[in-house]
Amino acid sequence: MPNIGQRIVMKFGGTSMAGIERIRHVADRVKREVADGNQVAVVVSAMAGETDRLVQLCKDAAPLYDPREYDVVVASGEQVTAGLLAMTLQGMGLNARSYMGWQLPIRASGHASALIEGIDVAVLERVFDDRGIAVIPGFQGVTSEGALATLGRGGSDTSAVALAVAAKADRCDIYTDVDGVYTTDPRIVPRARKLDVVTYEEMLELASVGAKVLQTRSVGLAMRYGMPLQVLSSFEDLPGTMIVADEGTTMERNIITGIAHDRNEAFITLTGLPDRPGTVAAIFRPLADAGINVDMIVQSARAGLKSDLTFTVPKASLAHSVDALAKVKEAGGFEEIVTNTDIVKVSVVGVGMRSNAGIAAQMFDTLAERQINIVAISTSEIKVSVLISEDYTELAVRVLHTAFGLDAPAAALDAGAAA
Amino acid sequence: MPNIGQRIVMKFGGTSMAGIERIRHVADRVKREVADGNQVAVVVSAMAGETDRLVQLCKDAAPLYDPREYDVVVASGEQVTAGLLAMTLQGMGLNARSYMGWQLPIRASGHASALIEGIDVAVLERVFDDRGIAVIPGFQGVTSEGALATLGRGGSDTSAVALAVAAKADRCDIYTDVDGVYTTDPRIVPRARKLDVVTYEEMLELASVGAKVLQTRSVGLAMRYGMPLQVLSSFEDLPGTMIVADEGTTMERNIITGIAHDRNEAFITLTGLPDRPGTVAAIFRPLADAGINVDMIVQSARAGLKSDLTFTVPKASLAHSVDALAKVKEAGGFEEIVTNTDIVKVSVVGVGMRSNAGIAAQMFDTLAERQINIVAISTSEIKVSVLISEDYTELAVRVLHTAFGLDAPAAALDAGAAA
Numbered sequence: 027m028p029n030i031g032q033r034i035v036m037k038f039g040g041t042s043m044a045g046i047e048r049i050r051h052v053a054d055r056v057k058r059e060v061a062d063g064n065q066v067a068v069v070v071s072a073m074a075g076e077t078d079r080l081v082q083l084c085k086d087a088a089p090l091y092d093p094r095e096y097d098v099v100v101a102s103g104e105q106v107t108a109g110l111l112a113m114t115l116q117g118m119g120l121n122a123r124s125y126m127g128w129q130l131p132i133r134a135s136g137h138a139s140a141l142i143e144g145i146d147v148a149v150l151e152r153v154f155d156d157r158g159i160a161v162i163p164g165f166q167g168v169t170s171e172g173a174l175a176t177l178g179r180g181g182s183d184t185s186a187v188a189l190a191v192a193a194k195a196d197r198c199d200i201y202t203d204v205d206g207v208y209t210t211d212p213r214i215v216p217r218a219r220k221l222d223v224v225t226y227e228e229m230l231e232l233a234s235v236g237a238k239v240l241q242t243r244s245v246g247l248a249m250r251y252g253m254p255l256q257v258l259s260s261f262e263d264l265p266g267t268m269i270v271a272d273e274g275t276t277m278e279r280n281i282i283t284g285i286a287h288d289r290n291e292a293f294i295t296l297t298g299l300p301d302r303p304g305t306v307a308a309i310f311r312p313l314a315d316a317g318i319n320v321d322m323i324v325q326s327a328r329a330g331l332k333s334d335l336t337f338t339v340p341k342a343s344l345a346h347s348v349d350a351l352a353k354v355k356e357a358g359g360f361e362e363i364v365t366n367t368d369i370v371k372v373s374v375v376g377v378g379m380r381s382n383a384g385i386a387a388q389m390f391d392t393l394a395e396r397q398i399n400i401v402a403i404s405t406s407e408i409k410v411s412v413l414i415s416e417d418y419t420e421l422a423v424r425v426l427h428t429a430f431g432l433d434a435p436a437a438a439l440d441a442g443a444a445a
Numbered sequence: 446m447p448n449i450g451q452r453i454v455m456k457f458g459g460t461s462m463a464g465i466e467r468i469r470h471v472a473d474r475v476k477r478e479v480a481d482g483n484q485v486a487v488v489v490s491a492m493a494g495e496t497d498r499l500v501q502l503c504k505d506a507a508p509l510y511d512p513r514e515y516d517v518v519v520a521s522g523e524q525v526t527a528g529l530l531a532m533t534l535q536g537m538g539l540n541a542r543s544y545m546g547w548q549l550p551i552r553a554s555g556h557a558s559a560l561i562e563g564i565d566v567a568v569l570e571r572v573f574d575d576r577g578i579a580v581i582p583g584f585q586g587v588t589s590e591g592a593l594a595t596l597g598r599g600g601s602d603t604s605a606v607a608l609a610v611a612a613k614a615d616r617c618d619i620y621t622d623v624d625g626v627y628t629t630d631p632r633i634v635p636r637a638r639k640l641d642v643v644t645y646e647e648m649l650e651l652a653s654v655g656a657k658v659l660q661t662r663s664v665g666l667a668m669r670y671g672m673p674l675q676v677l678s679s680f681e682d683l684p685g686t687m688i689v690a691d692e693g694t695t696m697e698r699n700i701i702t703g704i705a706h707d708r709n710e711a712f713i714t715l716t717g718l719p720d721r722p723g724t725v726a727a728i729f730r731p732l733a734d735a736g737i738n739v740d741m742i743v744q745s746a747r748a749g750l751k752s753d754l755t756f757t758v759p760k761a762s763l764a765h766s767v768d769a770l771a772k773v774k775e776a777g778g779f780e781e782i783v784t785n786t787d788i789v790k791v792s793v794v795g796v797g798m799r800s801n802a803g804i805a806a807q808m809f810d811t812l813a814e815r816q817i818n819i820v821a822i823s824t825s826e827i828k829v830s831v832l833i834s835e836d837y838t839e840l841a842v843r844v845l846h847t848a849f850g851l852d853a854p855a856a857a858l859d860a861g862a863a864a
Contacts, residue, residue: 046502046505046506049506050506080525083465083525083529084528084529084532086465087465087468087469087529087532087533087536088532088533088535088536089536090536091532091535091536092531092532092535094542095528095529095531095532095535095542095543096528096532097528098524098525098527098528098531098543098545099524099525099528099529099532101524102521102522102524102525103521105517105518105520105521105524106499106502106517106518106521108517109503109514109515109516109517109518110502110503110506110514110518112511112514112517113503113506113507113510113511113514113515113518114506114507116507116510116511116514117506117507117508117509117510123513123514124514124517126517126593128547129591129592172548173548174545
């Protein structure tokens with residue numbers, strides 16, 4: 027029988043691997059792809075909750091744990107699920123075997139949040155040639171010194187994409203506990219629609235501003251190598267969302283793809299900045315040195331006068347940021363510091379806005395109609411973000427979703443509700 | 446500072462590694478040995494219950510699981526504890542690192558109950574030279590094909606002894622949840638005494654007949670290479686039991702070292718065996734082919750007449766044995782088969798009996814005084830075993846313990862109880 031199928035890397039997340047019943051269900055999915063004539067490699071996460079348990083053990087053992095030993099401990103979760111899925115597939119009569127990160131090898135640099143440097147595919151190619159199924163633990167690799175390494179939380183998505191790229195797969199399918207990427211959070215907007223297709227750029231903006239379906243890093247990697255991704259449900263047989271390059275095929279689509287929101291930012295306002303060269307650099311340098319990501323920046327500068335500077339940082343970095351800025355204040359870099367955590371960033375995202383100048387204006391008008399005050403604004407080629415009071419999160423997302431024509435038709439909603 | 450200490454392999458079992466508090470306690474023990482100027486390598490088991498949990502997952506995933514994938518799954522338990530102990534030691538300021546079986550490597554053949562073929566000690570020697578502590582997961586190795594392998598249940602004792610032999614250690618200390626080897630089971634005989642020293646041969650007999658302190662295989666390995674073993678408690682600071690070669694230093698000791706019992710045997714009686722050459726071989730060949738260990742054998746042969754044959758097999762192999770013998774019966778190998786599982790094997794063990802012919806007679810007399818019927822007898826150079834009805838287990842052990850002078854003096858017992 028000639029192989030007319032495709033080469034696919036399938037990735038299953040922690041909720042899909044939580045227990046033998048679910049692993050058996052995953053094995054059924056894999057079996058179906060193989061029966062369709064495809065070459066399949068499978069990347070698995072640890073059982074849901076297992077990585078948290080292992081991380082907690084490390085924290086309890088040594089608050090300042092060695093990342094090298096942390097990797098030894100936490101890499102075990104995916105080792106277990108890879109072995110279990112391989113034997114389950116064998117039990118169904120399939121030719122499956124597990125290959126640990128150090129066995130392929132998946133070469134990685136660093137510990138606890140290692141980067142993948144490369145994947146040797148010689149072993150994988152042999153498995154494909156034998157019509158076998160390689161089951162590979164996600165999240166792990168091996169350093170040049172031969173030590174176990176893990177990729178950081180959510181790293182299994184990155185493992186899957188890297189493997190798909192290295193093996194020149196036709197597609198990387200990410201099975202998860204949601205059935206795709208939506209125009210916005212369906213818990214806020216019941217008429218949110220599942221998207222059939224989004225571009226990598228849109229997915230990056232949607233992910234980084236709150237739609238946590240895929241690890242951002244894995245989307246960036248897929249974009250760099252043009253690897254088509256598909257997000258779909260482990261639990262239901264529904265079409266998912268394809269994530270692909272923007273090749274002008276989006277002409278007929280909505281200008282706006284989705285509305286995202288992110289509650290994980292805090293903003294800092296510094297008052298009384300002296301009007302002299304280097305003032306702003308003196309503020310952001312210590313933050314960068316402390317590894318703090320600054321996002322939106324607004325400066326109210328008036329020539330010859332002292333000015334104010336507002337910017338956002340991740341909520342988790344706020345205390346750290348205030349510490350880092352204390353020395354700048356002592357040195358006369360600014361007068362007062364004001365912080366606020368009761369804010370949310372709301373963004374409209376879409377590759378279509380590249381050719382449409384009116385999006386920002388329409389967004390501001392829509393929010394103004396509801397008396398929603400905008401604290402700060404930032405824009406990119408495919409995104410406009412505003413910072414507003416957290417109290418208005420749901421209202422803002424809903425009115426923008428409607429204003430940009432994203433609401434599902436009532437009939438479609440009924441069909442969805444009935445299904 | 447010149448190193449005037451010894452080179453010691455310390456091994457900690459599952460109850461000693463069950464949870465962070467206990468691991469911290471283990472780390473204290475290790476720290477003390479290092480502070481005394483010793484070179485130390487540590488072998489660890491998985492947390493108590495973890496291997497059982499992983500084995501059950503394999504059974505649930507695929508009743509006829511692939512031993513290769515089974516090894517991938519179950520090897521993870523020791524990986525976790527090795528990493529946790531290494532980071533705990535580091536947290537105490539010690540120079541510790543974990544080394545997986547595949548990293549040293551510990552070379553093994555086969556799967557699920559692999560044999561250790563050899564251990565490369567180059568890495569270990571470097572760690573010793575740097576005054577570092579290598580923490581090594583027990584129970585695991587790597588095959589010549591680069592696959593994970595596990596040694597079978599209790600294999601961590603064997604890992605520790607093999608490592609001690611390969612590294613030319615002065616001693617292998619096995620820390621466990623009992624504080625040494627006793628003259629008999631203290632739950633049956635409160636006046637049982639802890640032995641300061643036993644020979645390898647005695648330990649093998651005591652272990653194989655029921656005193657499950659150490660895996661038999663690890664004692665055999667230590668005996669072959671003359672590696673001194675010490676069994677001691679993880680939880681209490683008490684002297685343990687040394688297990689050493691018999692070098693004539695036992696002259697002053699009791700003739701009998703201990704009384705053991707084993708409830709895991711079943712006996713099979715075959716009646717009506719024809720009196721012709723090859724009859725017995727025709728019975729034991731199919732059992733051997735099925736991998737069943739036959740232990741005690743009694744034949745009531747009378748020249749020219751049909752005879753009976755009685756022997757014991759492990760209880761777990763009884764059904765399998767009866768199956769294997771069905772064909773022999775069809776071929777006229779015997780007339781009837783009778784089985785009995787309500788039996789126990791009680792043994793008196795001691796290297797001193799080599800030079801004392803009266804032990805067996807004294808044993809039979811002691812049991813006869815209590816009207817305990819003997820079903821079968823077997824003897825070796827350092828052991829006499831009898832098969833009796835299971836109902837008499839405790840009585841037989843107690844009267845033999847007293848008859849052979851093993852009871853602790855009443856004063857010692859009080860002191861022990863007060864301690």
